[in-house]
Amino acid sequence: MILNYPLKSLEICQSEKIKHMKTPVDLKIGLIQSDTIWHQTDLNLINIEKKIKSSQHNNVNLWVLPEMFNSGFTSQPELVYENMKGNTIIWMKKIAFNYNSAIVGSIVVKENGSFYNRLIFAYPDKKIVYYDKKHLFTFSGENKMFKSGNKNILINYLGWNIRPLVCYDLRFPVWYRNTDNFDLVLYVANWPKTRINAWDSLLKARAIENMSYSLGVNRIGEDANNLIYPGHSSCYDFFGSTLFFMDFKDDVGFIDLSYSNLHLIRKKYPFLMDRDNFDF
Numbered sequence: 001m002i003l004n005y006p007l008k009s010l011e012i013c014q015s016e017k018i019k020h021m022k023t024p025v026d027l028k029i030g031l032i033q034s035d036t037i038w039h040q041t042d043l044n045l046i047n048i049e050k051k052i053k054s055s056q057h058n059n060v061n062l063w064v065l066p067e068m069f070n071s072g073f074t075s076q077p078e079l080v081y082e083n084m085k086g087n088t089i090i091w092m093k094k095i096a097f098n099y100n101s102a103i104v105g106s107i108v109v110k111e112n113g114s115f116y117n118r119l120i121f122a123y124p125d126k127k128i129v130y131y132d133k134k135h136l137f138t139f140s141g142e143n144k145m146f147k148s149g150n151k152n153i154l155i156n157y158l159g160w161n162i163r164p165l166v167c168y169d170l171r172f173p174v175w176y177r178n179t180d181n182f183d184l185v186l187y188v189a190n191w192p193k194t195r196i197n198a199w200d201s202l203l204k205a206r207a208i209e210n211m212s213y214s215l216g217v218n219r220i221g222e223d224a225n226n227l228i229y230p231g232h233s234s235c236y237d238f239f240g241s242t243l244f245f246m247d248f249k250d251d252v253g254f255i256d257l258s259y260s261n262l263h264l265i266r267k268k269y270p271f272l273m274d275r276d277n278f279d280f
Helices: 041-054 087-098 167-171 193-210 259-268
Strands: 002-005 027-033 062-064 102-111 114-122 128-132 155-157 160-166 184-189 213-218 220-222 228-230 233-236 242-246 251-257
Touching (some): 027 041, 027 213, 027 242, 041 087, 087 102, 087 114, 114 160, 128 160, 160 167, 184 193, 193 213, 193 228, 233 251, 242 251
Parallel strands (some): 002 251, 027 062, 062 102, 160 184
Antiparallel strands (some): 027 251, 102 114, 114 128, 155 160, 213 233, 233 242
C-alpha cells in the first residue's frame, strides 16, 4: 500500500504576492518506513530498492531512509561497518543516478580506526556529502562504540537548504538552531516505541521554533535487542501543523513541500529575527 498525502493548503494573505522571480521548485519527498533485517545489508538494500522501483512513477526528488537502514541500530559496529567506498554507498550512488533523485540515510562507517554513525546524502550526479551523528545515545552505550561528529552541514539541493541530523540529535536544539536559514530539518532515526511520544512532540517543536519544515523517518519492527519500533514517520510545517503521518506499517509515503509558502510565511511572521545567538 502506497500512501500519498498532498500538502495542506495554507492561508496566505492575498495582499502578499509572489514576485516575478525564480524560486526553487516544490520538493517531492519519498519516506521509506521499513522493517530492517538485523545485520543483513544485502537483504535490506534489496527490499528498499524494490520499494523505490515500485514508486518511481511518483517523480520523487528525495528519498529518506531510517537510521542504520542497512543493519538496524547495532551495538556491534565491527560486524556491519563499511568504508566510504563500501557496497552501501555504491548502492546509494546507483539509486540516486538511476532514479534521478537524491537519497539519504545513515550507516556505520569506519574511518581512521573509529566507528561513526554517519548520515550519507547522495545526489543524482553521484556526489556525496555526509554528517556524523553529534549526540551519541549514552543510555545504550553508543558513546563507547562510536565517535561523535563535531560539525553541522547544510545541504543545498534544488535550491533548498536542508539540515540533516540523526535520531538522538532531535533532543538538542541548540546544536542546530536555525541561524543559517535552512528550509527543512531532516531526521533519520531508530526511535523505540517506549519513547515515541517524545519523537512526535520534538519533531513538531523543531518545526515551530525554527520556522521550517521538520521531517523525520523512523523504522518499524523489532530488533535483536527486543526493542520495538512503531514508525511515526512524519512531517510538520513551520506552524507545527501535521502535513504527513505514517503509523505502524512497512510502507512508502510521499509529501510535497512548498518553498514559496514557507518563505511567504517567514516574511509575514519574521520570528527568526528575534532568535538568540549561542556560542559553543
